[in-house]
Amino acid sequence: MKSTLARLGAVFKGKNVPWVQRIVNQYVAYVEEHHPELKVHKMPFAKIHGEPHASPKTNDPFHASVALRKKEDLKGSGFSLHVYPDGKVVASKSGFPSLQMLSATAEELGDNAYWLDPEYVRQWTAQNEASSSKQNRHRGDQSSSSRDNIRGKGKNKASNHLEYKKDPTTGVLYRHSENGAVVYLHPEYQREYYHDTEGEVVWL
Numbered sequence: 001m002k003s004t005l006a007r008l009g010a011v012f013k014g015k016n017v018p019w020v021q022r023i024v025n026q027y028v029a030y031v032e033e034h035h036p037e038l039k040v041h042k043m044p045f046a047k048i049h050g051e052p053h054a055s056p057k058t059n060d061p062f063h064a065s066v067a068l069r070k071k072e073d074l075k076g077s078g079f080s081l082h083v084y085p086d087g088k089v090v091a092s093k094s095g096f097p098s099l100q101m102l103s104a105t106a107e108e109l110g111d112n113a114y115w116l117d118p119e120y121v122r123q124w125t126a127q128n129e130a131s132s133s134k135q136n137r138h139r140g141d142q143s144s145s146s147r148d149n150i151r152g153k154g155k156n157k158a159s160n161h162l163e164y165k166k167d168p169t170t171g172v173l174y175r176h177s178e179n180g181a182v183v184y185l186h187p188e189y190q191r192e193y194y195h196d197t198e199g200e201v202v203w204l
Helices: 004-008 018-034 106-116 118-139 145-151
Strands: 011-013 045-055 060-069 078-083 088-091 173-176 182-185 192-195 201-203
Touching (some): 060 106, 106 118
Antiparallel strands (some): 078 088, 173 182, 182 192, 192 201
C-alpha cells in the first residue's frame, strides 16, 4: 500500500509552478515505491525557491530548485532537488537517486519552451563553459578562502578517482576536504559538490 505522500503528492507551499510540481510528485511516488528505506513520506512539505532559472555561474541549464522538508515551516532536515524541463531530477542528498521523469510540455513552459530543445541546451552549456573559463583565467588564482578550503589543494580532484572513497550503500564517490567537509563527485556531470547548512547543493 502506497503512503499518503505517494498517493497525494507533496504539499507545496508558496509559488505554484505546475510542471515542476508534477515532476516532483512523479519523483516522490517513484522513490517511495522503489526506495522505501529513504522514507521520503516523512518529508511531505515542498517549496520552489524563486522562479525557474538558469545558473550561468555553475553552468546549470534552466531548472527549478525545490526543497522538501519534514516540517510545514520548511525548517529542519530534508533534501533538495533540481528539476529540469526535460524531466531530469537531480537530488542533492547522498543516497537519493537522480531520475528521468516525464518532461514538461511546451505549453507548460510558455516563453521558456526553447529549453526543451536539447541542441539549444548543449550550445548554451558549451558557450557558458567557454565564457566561464575565460573569466576564470582573468581572475587568476584569486578565490574565496572558504571555497579553497573545501576544494583542497588539488586542481584536478574530479579527474583523479584514487582520491575518493566509495559509499558502499549508494556507490557515490566522496572525499573529505582539508576543513573536514564532505565533498561528493556527481557520477553524471563529473563535478564536485557539497551541501551547505540548509541542505542546498553548492557546485565546485
